[in-house]
Structures are given as C-alpha cells and as structure tokens.
Amino acid sequence: MDIHFDLVIRKGNVVLTDEVRQIDIGIRDGKIAALGENLMCSEHTPVYDAEYLHVLPGMVDAHVHFNEPALGHWEGFATGSAALAAGGCTTYIDMPLNGVPPTVRVSALVRKLAAAEGQSLVDYALWGGLVPGNVGDLQGLAEAGVIGFKAFMSCPGGEGEDIFAEVDDQTLCTGMQEIARLGLVLALHAESEEIVSKRAAKAQEEGRREALDFVDTRPIEAELEAVKRALRYAEQTGCKLHFVHISSAEGVEAITEAKAKGLDVTVETCPHYLALTSEDLAQLGPVAKCAPPLRTVEDQNRLWAELLAGRLDILASDHSPCPTSMKQGDFFEAWGGISGAQSSMELMLDEGHLRRHVPLTELSRMLSLEPAKRFGLYPRKGVIAVGADADLALVDMNGSYTLQANDLLYLHKHSPYVGRTFGCRVKATFCRGNRVYELGEGVAALAEGAWLRPAVIVGGGGGG
Known part of the structure; x- marks a missing residue:
C-alpha cells in the first residue's frame, strides 16, 4: 500500500544519534513521517536522490x-x-x-x-x-x-x-x-x-x-x-x-x-x-x-x-x-x-x-x-527521528572546493575562511521539509522561518 508523503529523500547516508545508515526519509506536513529502506510512495511524490550524500540534522x-x-x-x-x-x-x-x-x-x-x-x-x-x-x-x-x-x-x-x-x-x-x-x-x-x-x-x-x-x-x-x-x-x-x-x-x-x-x-x-x-x-x-x-x-x-x-x-x-x-x-x-x-x-x-x-x-x-x-527545542529540533521537524543538511563529503568571497551570502562578504579549501560541501538544506537552499540554485524565494519558543518555561510562559 502506498503511503502519502509530501517528499521522500531517497538512499541518503543518514546520520542518526548512534549510527549512519543508508535509508529513506519520508516527509509529511513538515515532519519526518518515516525512516526506512525503500519507502513506498505514490508515483506523484517528489523524490530527492541523496544516494551519494550524507544527510545530517x-x-x-x-x-x-x-x-x-x-x-x-x-x-x-x-x-x-x-x-x-x-x-x-x-x-x-x-x-x-x-x-x-x-x-x-x-x-x-x-x-x-x-x-x-x-x-x-x-x-x-x-x-x-x-x-x-x-x-x-x-x-x-x-x-x-x-x-x-x-x-x-x-x-x-x-x-x-x-x-x-x-x-x-x-x-x-x-x-x-x-x-x-x-x-x-x-x-x-x-x-x-x-x-x-x-x-x-x-x-x-x-x-x-x-x-x-x-x-x-x-x-x-x-x-x-x-x-x-x-x-x-x-x-x-x-x-x-x-x-x-x-x-x-x-x-x-x-x-x-x-x-x-x-x-x-x-x-x-x-x-x-x-x-x-x-x-x-x-x-x-x-x-x-x-x-x-x-x-x-x-x-x-x-x-x-x-x-x-x-x-x-x-x-x-x-x-x-x-x-x-x-x-x-x-x-x-x-x-x-x-x-x-x-x-x-x-x-x-x-x-x-x-x-x-x-x-x-x-x-x-x-x-x-x-x-x-x-535550549528547549528538542525533540522537535536537533535530530533525525520520526516526529521531528524535517530539518536536514545534505552534504557531499567528497565535494572539495575553495571558498571564494562571492560564495558568501552575508551582507558584507568577508570571512577569515575565504581562500580556504574544504573537503566537503553542503548540497541542499531543508527546513521543515521545505528546500531552503540548493547548491547552484541559491536560496528559496520565500522566507518562511518560524519563531520558536522553548518547550517549557518554569515560572513563565510556554511555547512550541
């Protein structure tokens, strides 16, 4: 039976809390809905091929x-x-x-x-x-x-x-x-x-x-x-x-x-x-x-x-x-x-x-x-696990490159790392299942980041 996902990230080397496994990540409503090998999904479900990438929280x-x-x-x-x-x-x-x-x-x-x-x-x-x-x-x-x-x-x-x-x-x-x-x-x-x-x-x-x-x-x-x-x-x-x-x-x-x-x-x-x-x-x-x-x-x-x-x-x-x-x-x-x-x-x-x-x-x-x-953001943030936000960094661990000033997205393009060669490179970033960055394409057009409050404040208010 097909399971409904908004996105499947396929065959990434996923960094879990205690091991790295090549598995799929099924995302629904901004959350990680499933983790496993060869997740079943509809033919209409978008799939991101991460076979040669590492996927970190x-x-x-x-x-x-x-x-x-x-x-x-x-x-x-x-x-x-x-x-x-x-x-x-x-x-x-x-x-x-x-x-x-x-x-x-x-x-x-x-x-x-x-x-x-x-x-x-x-x-x-x-x-x-x-x-x-x-x-x-x-x-x-x-x-x-x-x-x-x-x-x-x-x-x-x-x-x-x-x-x-x-x-x-x-x-x-x-x-x-x-x-x-x-x-x-x-x-x-x-x-x-x-x-x-x-x-x-x-x-x-x-x-x-x-x-x-x-x-x-x-x-x-x-x-x-x-x-x-x-x-x-x-x-x-x-x-x-x-x-x-x-x-x-x-x-x-x-x-x-x-x-x-x-x-x-x-x-x-x-x-x-x-x-x-x-x-x-x-x-x-x-x-x-x-x-x-x-x-x-x-x-x-x-x-x-x-x-x-x-x-x-x-x-x-x-x-x-x-x-x-x-x-x-x-x-x-x-x-x-x-x-x-x-x-x-x-x-x-x-x-x-x-x-x-x-x-x-x-x-x-x-x-x-x-x-x-x-800081009160776990288990929503910080981990690749079912129920957590689908916040993911896809990294090419063989993607060696030398950082140039024009690569920087800061308002002022200076950094002590300009001219440094890195042995890896972020390929894509997903925040709550939305792709906010893709190497070669840049950042998303819409800024949809959410304000977070700590899960528990003793003596104060609450948040989500």
Whole structure:
C-alpha cells in the first residue's frame, strides 16, 4: 500500500544519534513521517536522490548576531539566515546585544520580532539579555518567549544610552537567582574585565597595537578566572549556566570538574578556535579578530583533545558580522567578531571528520542535538527521528572546493575562511521539509522561518 508523503529523500547516508545508515526519509506536513529502506510512495511524490550524500540534522546554531533592529546594515535576518541555510543550518538563536535597543526589555523584544517577521529563511529563537538594572525585566522576557539570557563579564564595547553593559558581581548573582527561578539558562561571555582592561591599557600606553599584542591583552587566565567565579555563583544560586565560545582546554577542564560536582552547566566552543590560531590572526589581520582571541597552535591542540574526549557540549558560530570598513586599520579599534556562520558545518566536518576522524554522530551531537536539548527545542529540533521537524543538511563529503568571497551570502562578504579549501560541501538544506537552499540554485524565494519558543518555561510562559 502506498503511503502519502509530501517528499521522500531517497538512499541518503543518514546520520542518526548512534549510527549512519543508508535509508529513506519520508516527509509529511513538515515532519519526518518515516525512516526506512525503500519507502513506498505514490508515483506523484517528489523524490530527492541523496544516494551519494550524507544527510545530517540541520545545525542548531545557538550563537549568532543579526543586528536588527537599527543595525541591519551590518547584517540582518534576511542575509544572515540565507548564509546559514547555505551552510546547512536550519535553526539559530539570535543574541540580544547588537540591535538598537538591545533585547533587555519586552518592548525591545517586540521590535526585534517585528524586524524578523517574514525575513528569515530558517527557524529561529531569541536570547534575552541580563544587564545592570534589568533583573526586574527577566520574568517578562521569559513569559514573552526568550530562549534564555546572555550576559557579559567583560565589556562588550559600544557607546550611547542603548549599550549592552557588562554585569557586575551583584547583578550577576541577583540575575542568576531570578533565572534559576524562571528555569531558563544563563549564557555567559566569561572573561575577567579587570584583567583584560588593565592589560589593554598597558599595551596601548606602550604603543603595542598589533595582532599578537591584542592576544596578549586577553590571556587564558582571564577566561579561567571568570569561568571559576561564575561557577561559584552557579553553585550558590542553582542557576543553569552555558559558557559561550570557550577558547581553552583550561576553561573546558574547569567546567568538566563542575559537572562532576553536579552543577547544571554546558560548554560551547566555536569552529574558529578549532581551525585558526594566533599565527593566522597575525597573517590575516582584523578579519580574524574576536574575543576571546585565537590561541596558539599548542592551545588549539589541547582544545581538540577535549573535543575528542567528548567533553565539549556545543559547537556554535558566534557569527558577529560588520561592514568591511570596520575590519580595517588599527587592530585594537577594529571590530572584534568573525563572520563564519555559513562555514560552520563544513568546517567542522572537514576539520573534525575528514582530517581527525571524529565520528559524524559525535559532530552531529555538538552541532545539532545538544543545542536543541539545552535550549528547549528538542525533540522537535536537533535530530533525525520520526516526529521531528524535517530539518536536514545534505552534504557531499567528497565535494572539495575553495571558498571564494562571492560564495558568501552575508551582507558584507568577508570571512577569515575565504581562500580556504574544504573537503566537503553542503548540497541542499531543508527546513521543515521545505528546500531552503540548493547548491547552484541559491536560496528559496520565500522566507518562511518560524519563531520558536522553548518547550517549557518554569515560572513563565510556554511555547512550541
């Protein structure tokens, strides 16, 4: 008997949670309706031949900066989500800090949602922010549907009334108590402002303003001090913590020790810490500037060892775009953020699987499954399973190519990966069964990405 499907993806090498199998995927009403060999379907059912491709769950990128409202000329939802679709990402979580105003009150969240409406090619959720003076706004943001909260322990920069300021220890502790009550997660940029600011002032006084001088101002000890301080507060408050863009094995080790003590904490790193080093920064210049900065080859090897040992939870891009003009000139004044979201999955499959033989199931866990679980989007997102959204990345694991600037779908076509040769390439991306990207054809004409809220908010609202 024929079974009704809207689409069948035929004979792909499907990356499941525990194995890779060549099977068919039957899709109906945007969901995965069946998995199996030689699925029966009507002769009128569209079929996508994936026999020579690997099919992974779409990436869930928990850390991107699309700068609307007001800074869409840096990167907005339309171009940012297009780049993600081309990179095999089907869900992203947008950070609260670079829009004007930042998403630290419900009124700002409403403005961001209005900017995103009808613009995103793939599904999205939104972070709220924790800053001095807004602890009383956290419950309203939770009830309105934010996925969690983001705070900085070092100064993120910016000028004017609508800056996203770093938290002092009192705000951090009080905020953690409230976020624990709400049942959400606090994501932390963990660098000690005291260490960083003193070293930066000293370097500039001495006229040291080159790439490696910048790296020296943000040492691993600044990351480690902030991580350990935040873990102490988490132990006191019971707040769930997620450390973003950890750049060192020392940071991972401290977080692993906290997990062993029973703390509810997760750790994220980014592809650029696993693919680029401080030597690359000196060669490439401000296009590769970020905070925390790129580390030495030795530090990178130790971070890879942590990944290979299974001690990293999440891989996320920390896509932080800006106009190309802001990536030029004085190194200390240049914008500190990497445009990398389009390359995240390809980079990790290339560096991790093709070069270091990390199992695809393990990479998929960090790229998709764990972020979906951590932020209340699982089992709808993050996994290829019956009942889950049909969010799929089809990858040619033999599709070697060299990235050119014109391949990038960002608003501003700069990236430290331009000129890099990848051993694999995303061939197509499906979000809820809709093909949002096809290599050679580009992205879909209609932006039908949906706003997602966490499945459960304790003390707040609900969502789907």
